[in-house]
Amino acid sequence: MNYGPIIFLGIFLTIASSWLGLVLAPQIQFGRQQEIKIEETGEVYPPVRPGLAQQGMEIYKANGCIYCHTQQVRTEGYGADIARNWGQRRTVTRDYLHDKPVMLGTMRTGPDLTNIGVRQTSVLWHLQHLYDPQITSKGSIMPPFRFLFEKRKAGDKPSPDALALPKEFAPEAGFEIVPKQEAKVLVQYLLSLKANAPLPEAK
Amino acid sequence: MSATSPSILRALSPADSGDEVQQRALLAEIDASCRGTLMLFFGASVVWLLIGTAFALITSWKMHSPNFLADISWLAFGRVRPAHLNAVVLGFASEAAIGVTLWLMCRLGRVPLMHAWMVNIAGVFWNVGLAIGIGGILAGDSTGIEWLEIPGYASPLLFVTYALIAIWGIIAFRFRREKHLYVSQWYLLGALFWFPWLYSAAQILLIMEPVRGVVQAAVNWWFGHNVLGLWFTPIGIAAIYYFIPKVLGVPVYKYSLSVIGFWSLALFYNWNGMHHLVGGPLPAWLITVSIVASVMMTIPVITVGLNHHFTMWGHFHKLKDSPVLRFMVFGGMSYTVTSLHGILLALRSVSEVTHFTHSTIAHAHQGLYAFFVMVMFGAIYYIVPRIVQVEWPSARLIRIHFWATAIGIMLYIVPLTIGGTLQGFAMINPDVPFLDLNKYSVVTMTVPYLKMRSFSGFVILVGHLAFATSFVWIVARWIKAARRPQPAQIASHA
Amino acid sequence: MLFVSSVIVLPVAALWALRWAVRHGEFKNLDKTALSIFDDEEPVGRMTDRFPDAPRNSKPSRS
Numbered sequence: 001m002n003y004g005p006i007i008f009l010g011i012f013l014t015i016a017s018s019w020l021g022l023v024l025a026p027q028i029q030f031g032r033q034q035e036i037k038i039e040e041t042g043e044v045y046p047p048v049r050p051g052l053a054q055q056g057m058e059i060y061k062a063n064g065c066i067y068c069h070t071q072q073v074r075t076e077g078y079g080a081d082i083a084r085n086w087g088q089r090r091t092v093t094r095d096y097l098h099d100k101p102v103m104l105g106t107m108r109t110g111p112d113l114t115n116i117g118v119r120q121t122s123v124l125w126h127l128q129h130l131y132d133p134q135i136t137s138k139g140s141i142m143p144p145f146r147f148l149f150e151k152r153k154a155g156d157k158p159s160p161d162a163l164a165l166p167k168e169f170a171p172e173a174g175f176e177i178v179p180k181q182e183a184k185v186l187v188q189y190l191l192s193l194k195a196n197a198p199l200p201e202a203k
Numbered sequence: 204m205s206a207t208s209p210s211i212l213r214a215l216s217p218a219d220s221g222d223e224v225q226q227r228a229l230l231a232e233i234d235a236s237c238r239g240t241l242m243l244f245f246g247a248s249v250v251w252l253l254i255g256t257a258f259a260l261i262t263s264w265k266m267h268s269p270n271f272l273a274d275i276s277w278l279a280f281g282r283v284r285p286a287h288l289n290a291v292v293l294g295f296a297s298e299a300a301i302g303v304t305l306w307l308m309c310r311l312g313r314v315p316l317m318h319a320w321m322v323n324i325a326g327v328f329w330n331v332g333l334a335i336g337i338g339g340i341l342a343g344d345s346t347g348i349e350w351l352e353i354p355g356y357a358s359p360l361l362f363v364t365y366a367l368i369a370i371w372g373i374i375a376f377r378f379r380r381e382k383h384l385y386v387s388q389w390y391l392l393g394a395l396f397w398f399p400w401l402y403s404a405a406q407i408l409l410i411m412e413p414v415r416g417v418v419q420a421a422v423n424w425w426f427g428h429n430v431l432g433l434w435f436t437p438i439g440i441a442a443i444y445y446f447i448p449k450v451l452g453v454p455v456y457k458y459s460l461s462v463i464g465f466w467s468l469a470l471f472y473n474w475n476g477m478h479h480l481v482g483g484p485l486p487a488w489l490i491t492v493s494i495v496a497s498v499m500m501t502i503p504v505i506t507v508g509l510n511h512h513f514t515m516w517g518h519f520h521k522l523k524d525s526p527v528l529r530f531m532v533f534g535g536m537s538y539t540v541t542s543l544h545g546i547l548l549a550l551r552s553v554s555e556v557t558h559f560t561h562s563t564i565a566h567a568h569q570g571l572y573a574f575f576v577m578v579m580f581g582a583i584y585y586i587v588p589r590i591v592q593v594e595w596p597s598a599r600l601i602r603i604h605f606w607a608t609a610i611g612i613m614l615y616i617v618p619l620t621i622g623g624t625l626q627g628f629a630m631i632n633p634d635v636p637f638l639d640l641n642k643y644s645v646v647t648m649t650v651p652y653l654k655m656r657s658f659s660g661f662v663i664l665v666g667h668l669a670f671a672t673s674f675v676w677i678v679a680r681w682i683k684a685a686r687r688p689q690p691a692q693i694a695s696h697a
Numbered sequence: 698m699l700f701v702s703s704v705i706v707l708p709v710a711a712l713w714a715l716r717w718a719v720r721h722g723e724f725k726n727l728d729k730t731a732l733s734i735f736d737d738e739e740p741v742g743r744m745t746d747r748f749p750d751a752p753r754n755s756k757p758s759r760s
Contacts, residue, residue, distance in 0.1 A: 003384050004376065010469065011393045015400055015433065018473035022425045023404065023418075026489060031418050061347035064281020070559060074482040079555050083633035091484045093417045101347045101409065102419040104483060108559035108630065109266070109646075111637055133269070139640030139647055143269040147276040227738045311734070383733035449734060450746040458731040525746040585746060598750035 030093050038197050045197045046097050049189075056189025059148075059182045061103070068142065070105035070112045073195065085119065086112040087195060089202045095195045110142055117193040124164065126187040127179055132169055148183035151175055229313065236315035237306050238590040242678070243326045244302035245583055249674050251294025251333075256667050258287035260660050267653040277341040285352040286340050292430070293333050293353075293361070296571065298326075299579040300438045301368055304391050306586050307445055308372060311388050312379030318371060325367040332360030348409055348419075350427040355410055365402055369395045386461040387441035393469060394441075397433035401426050417484055425476040431570060432472035436538075439575045440464075440507060442582045443535045447514055450528045450585070451521060456513035460506050468503035471496045478549035481558060497549035500542060508539040526601045530581025533609055537573035541566060544620075556631060561649060562623025569616045577608065580670065587674075591681040600669045600676075607666030614659035622652025 035044050049057065060066075073087035081087060091114055096102045105112075120126065125136055131149055133140040149163065154176040162176040171177055179187075265271050265280045272278050301322075309316050316322075336357035339345070344354040353361065372395035376388070405426035408414050414422060448455050455461060477485065477493035515532060522529050544566060547553050557563060584601065588594055595601060629635040629645045636644045735741045 007384070007389055007392060008396070010466065011396050014469040015397050015429075015473055017470075018425065018429075018476070019400075019404065021474060021492065022476055022489070023408065023422050026418050026421045026485070027414055029486065031415055033416060062282075062343035062345060063279050064285060064345060064347075066347065066349070067281050067284050072483050078482055078551075079558075080631045080633040084637065093484050093486075095484060096416045096420075099416065099419075100413050102417055102423075103347060104417070104420050104480070106349065106479065106559065106563065107561075109561075109649075137638055139644075140638055141266060141269050141646060141650065141653075143265060143273045143280050145279070146274055147279075226736050230736075230738055381733060383730045385730060385733055445734060448731075449739070450744060452735070452739075452741055452743045452745065454728070454731040454735070454741065458728060521744065524748070524751065525744065526748060527746040594749045596749065598748040601748065 033094055033097060035097060036094065036199065038199075040198060043197070045199070046095060046195075048098060049192050052185045052188040053192035054189075056185035056187065056192075059186040060189055061101070063145070065113075066103045066105040066107075068105075068107055068109035070108055071114045071193070072104045073112060073114050081112060084111070087115045089196065089199070091195050092199060092202045094199060094201065110140075113190070113193055114195045115193065117191045118196055121191065123187055123191070126190055127163055127183060128165065130183055130186065131163060131165070131177065131179075135166060135169055145183070148180055148186065150178050150180055152178060230310075233309050233313070233315045234306075234589045235592075236317075236319070237309055237586075240316060240319050240322050240326065241302045241306060241586065241590055243323060244298045244305075245587065246674070246678070247326065247330050248295045248298035248302065248579075249671050251290050251298065252667055253671055255287055255290035255295055256660075256664055258283050258290055260657070260664065262287050263653070263657040263660050267650050267657065276343070282341050282343065282345065285345055285349075286337050288350070289333070289337055289340065289353060291576075292350075292571070293329075294337075296435065296575060296579065298329065299583060300394075300435065301326075303442055303579065303582040303586065304372070304395065304438055305375075306590070307387055307441060308375045308379075308391060311381060311385050311445070312375060313381040314375065314379050316375075317378065318374065321367050321371050325364040325371075328360045328367075329364040332357045332364065336361070346410055348423055350430060351405055351409060351423070358406060358410070362399070362402060362406065365399045369399050372396075385445070386455070386458070386465060387445045389465050390437035390441035390444070393465075394434050394437040397429065397437075397473075401429050401433065420480055420483065421477065421485065421489065424479040425473075428476040428479060429473050432468075432475060435571065435575045436468070436472065439534065439538065439578045440468075442578050443511055443531050443538075446527055446531050446581060446585060447511060447535070450525050450531070451514070451518050453514060453518065456510050456516075460510045464503045464506040464510065467499070467506065471499040471503065475500065475549070478554075481549070481551055481554040494549050494551065497546050500546055504539060504542040504546075508535075511535045526598075526605060527581045527585045529605050529609075530577045530584065533605075534574050534578035534581065537569060537577065541569040541574055545570070556627035557624060558627070560623040560627040560630065561652065562620045562627065565616045565619035565623055568612065568619075573612045573616065577612075580604070580608070587677060591677065591684075593677055593680045593684055595673055596676045596680060597673060600673045604666045604669040604673070607662055607669065611659050611662035611666060614662060615656055618652050618655040618659075622649055622655075626652075 035046060037043070038045050071091075073089070073091045074081045075090040076082045082089070095114075096104075128135045129137065130145045132144040132146065133142040134144075151171055152175065154162070154174055158176055159178055161178045163179060165171075165177060261272065261278060262280065262284045265273075265283070269280075276282075305316060305322065333353075336353035339354040339357060340352050344356075345352040346354060351358075372392065376392060405422060408422045409419055409426075413419060444455060444461065474496035475493050477490050478497050481490055481494070483490070512535075519532075522532060548557055548563070548566060584595065626645060626649050629643070629648060630637075636642060638644050638646045640647060732741065739745050
């Protein structure tokens with residue numbers, strides 16, 4: 001009795017079943033989902049991310065922010081995501097329509113960032129936090145991203161871009177810290193993270 | 204590496220032969236034919252083990268001491284963490300897995316390694332691709348997709364190697380001489396077939412022509428979970444099914460159970476993937492299906508656990524005589540515990556607490572390290588002396604390796620599971636601040652557990668250094684023995 | 698449609714295959730298969746692993 005073909009068939013069918021069920025079926029169900037027009041504001045949701053924010057997404061991706069931060073809000077009463085003000089509503093499939101890649105994340109060493117662009121709109125806060133999280137969030141275990149900034153000799157007047165820093169974090173006299181392009185676009189990306197548009201399916 | 208000697212083989216019909224000399228010649232020939240290829244894979248895997256362990260220590264240290272090496276961009280936490288994952292998963296674990304799979308396929312089929320050039324080329328491509336890929340991750344080119352971070356310029360190399368190895372597996376199977384199909388072979392054939400399918404589907408649907416929106420998440424975790432469920436788990440179980448009976452000289456307890464175990468694993472395990480997304484932005488039915496499939500895993504897990512346990516029943520005292528047995532039993536027991544724990548974690552009520560916490564990481568390490576890596580260590584200890592015909596040089600180093608890694612991984616898993624679960628309870632309580640240096644907060648309460656994890660990493664490192672030392676030493680002895688002119692030896696390993 | 702039919706068809710096919718296998722006595726020779734990993738060089742009853750510093754030809758602990 002040659003078991004080979006039977007075993008092969010079984011091996012093939014079992015993985016085919018989950019491929020059908022977990023990959024093809026979702027694709028059929030919502031793979032062609034479209035943007036929606038929000039009644040209250042007339043805007044199309046989700047919006048296309050502006051160019052600088054899109055560049056910032058690449059920095060987020062390159063530096064592995066997903067390993068500490070999620071971008072998904074669980075439903076009210078399941079976990080404390082909404083109670084912690086991480087979102088006004090849970091996130092749904094439509095929120096991620098334009099994302100490539102979708103960066104849901106799996107760890108919350110740090111807070112969820114789905115709505116960080118709603119929660120924290122200050123460019124200065126974000127730049128300071130990225131430069132050294134201890135500035136804005138004492139006790140944080142997030143690493144400093146000083147390499148996204150440049151230290152250079154200050155002229156007679158500080159550059160318009162120079163980062164305002166508290167004394168203990170500021171460079172020595174005669175030097176200033178200036179965000180590199182990567183830091184600036186990353187902040188634009190973070191400011192673009194909003195998923196609070198009222199959606200009918202999220203009620 | 205010459206091909207087999209066809210005339211000797213054709214004269215033998217190993218399945219029927221009762222002649223001990225001929226059988227010994229065949230087994231020795233099989234072992235010898237595997238030598239070059241396997242030492243390539245095992246040697247590379249040891250190198251990646253050390254690299255992966257270094258990345259692990261750096262990653263772990265950074266979590267509680269974020270200023271550590273913070274100004275070196277290519278060692279940023281978010282880069283070195285995926286570098287660690289890929290180095291240990293694709294570097295150590297997968298290359299050891301391939302070496303063990305090749306040897307088991309040859310031994311079980313009672314046929315020497317044919318067409319070694321195919322797998323040797325695969326091995327070179329794999330290591331080159333992986334090195335380029337990990338370098339790329341550190342440089343900032345990660346794809347941003349968990350378990351698939353290797354950049355697009357390196358992944359085709361990896362895919363070609365997987366495909367070559369799978370093709371080799373099918374050829375080896377087709378030309379086998381042993382007509383009985385032992386349970387390990389089903390698992391190995393499964394793994395060899397499933398992995399290229401998984402990898403290519405994931406590459407196409409996530410990286411080359413990404414599907415739209417959160418369908419990506421479904422594909423991502425169908426892939427990610429199945430790397431464990433359809434690649435590592437089958438190979439690990441195949442190894443335990445072979446090595447425990449072989450070391451003891453006792454057949455598997457109830458062979459019919461292994462049939463049930465295999466098919467229930469094949470049917471249910473690959474549906475588990477969405478349990479990584481409980482509570483996430485996906486339709487409830489999709490998540491529920493995976494939770495149900497996760498619970499159904501009790502069938503294969505208990506079946507396999509019973510089979511292994513009762514095979515060992517009455518023989519536990521032999522653990523003190525056999526290093527291989529120690530690793531296999533530790534791995535087998537860890538498989539049962541981590542699987543049962545995993546089934547609990549899939550339940551919505553449990554996931555509400557544990558999702559997104561460090562306990563998930565502890566669970567992942569219990570499966571990959573306490574089960575799979577320990578089984579691979581045991582398999583390597585069994586196989587290498589047989590293929591190079593030289594003894595391991597130091598029993599002491601083996602003992603250090605076993606105890607350091609066994610104790611080390613327990614020091615990793617137990618505190619971090621507890622700490623992560625407590626972290627979860629804190630996180631779902633909105634009255635507990637997320638970060639407050641002066642109070643009990645979600646972030647600050649994890650720090651002592653993270654430090655404990657780093658400590659455990661150093662204990663594990665001791666074990667890995669002992670292992671690497673043994674490996675280099677046995678290679679040195681092998682080379683020395685090969686240089687010395689010797690009469691043809693067919694030593695059986697008593 | 699494809700999904701629903703595969704969820705029904707595949708388990709049915711699996712159960713049918715199982716019934717066929719039991720009918721054809723595939724499960725009768727299982728013990729022989731369990732023994733197939735042993736042979737005259739590495740027979741049942743003999744351990745095949747030891748520490749490198751164990752004295753050769755020493756008897757391992759008896760069952």
